Amino acid sequence: MDIVALLPCLHPAVTKTTRRQFSRIVLAMLVMTGRVTMLGLSRWAGPGGSYRTVQRFFSTVIPWATLFWVFFRQHVYCPADVYLLVGDEVVATKAGKQTHGLDRFFSSLYGKPVPGLAFFALSLVSTQQRRSFPIRVEQVVRSDVEKAASKAKADAKKQSSSLPKRRPGRPKGSKNTAKSAVTLTPELSRITGMLGALLHMIAGAVSLTYLVLRRPPGAIPQKDHGRGAYQDLYIPDATTP
Numbered sequence: 383m384d385i386v387a388l389l390p391c392l393h394p395a396v397t398k399t400t401r402r403q404f405s406r407i408v409l410a411m412l413v414m415t416g417r418v419t420m421l422g423l424s425r426w427a428g429p430g431g432s433y434r435t436v437q438r439f440f441s442t443v444i445p446w447a448t449l450f451w452v453f454f455r456q457h458v459y460c461p462a463d464v465y466l467l468v469g470d471e472v473v474a475t476k477a478g479k480q481t482h483g484l485d486r487f488f489s490s491l492y493g494k495p496v497p498g499l500a501f502f503a504l505s506l507v508s509t510q511q512r513r514s515f516p517i518r519v520e521q522v523v524r525s526d527v528e529k530a531a532s533k534a535k536a537d538a539k540k541q542s543s544s545l546p547k548r549r550p551g552r553p554k555g556s557k558n559t560a561k562s563a564v565t566l567t568p569e570l571s572r573i574t575g576m577l578g579a580l581l582h583m584i585a586g587a588v589s590l591t592y593l594v595l596r597r598p599p600g601a602i603p604q605k606d607h608g609r610g611a612y613q614d615l616y617i618p619d620a621t622t623p
Contacts, residue, residue, distance in 0.1 A: 388457055389401055391456040391457070395449055396449070402430070403436075404439065406427045406428070409427065410422075410423045410426035420436045420437060423436050447579070450518065450519075454506065459588065463509065465590060466507040468505050468595075469594070469596075471503075471596075474498050474501070476497065482521075483521050483524075484497065485529070487522070499521065502576065504519075573595070
């Protein structure tokens with residue numbers, strides 16, 4: 383299949399020049415070996431894919447979420463299929479100090495926080511084809527307030543581990559607290575924003591019933607886990623009858 387022939391559907395969202403640059407970079411990424419860098423792409427892109435062209439492409443502001451959706455709707459979507467909306471976070475290790483969004487994120491592969499970059503993706507998973515199609519991907523960039531709160535939480539955990547353990551059972555004199563109200567963490571607030579933008583973009587074109595999220599460490603307090611902590615993330619406008 384000629385992949386480049388599938389790109390004209392992106393024309394309403396990007397200019398002809400950007401689409402031409404994109405076609406050169408796509409071909410280079412499919413055939414190149416080794417690390418994917420701008421210099422490496424320019425060496426494999428052939429005529430029309432110089433280093434300056436690659437630089438211009440990556441310096442262009444591109445509505446990737448719109449491109450993902452347009453491409454999916456034009457070439458992938460099957461009205462008879464049932465799709466699940468799935469969200470997950472991926473961490474890529476990265477050294478240095480100058481990269482935008484560089485921080486320490488928990489990696490399930492290493493089983494501990496590692497320095498790197500984190501990206502959260504929302505995908506539509508076909509239950510018939512058993513394939514995932516990314517629709518929206520955003521980099522996770524923590525604010526200074528989140529970093530300070532995370533550091534304070536880690537310091538408090540260290541201090542609590544040095545204190546003597548209390549007796550098992552409910553402490554004497556403790557009172558019941560309201561269990562219905564759940565405060566969303568910054569991670570869940572980000573996911574809620576992505577969900578709202580995605581549902582607004584697809585505007586009911588795909589019938590969605592289920593949202594699947596893997597619980598990231600620390601995203602939901604343990605006391606809220608398993609009793610409706612995701613209630614504010616329910617898909618309100620894209621459910622089937």
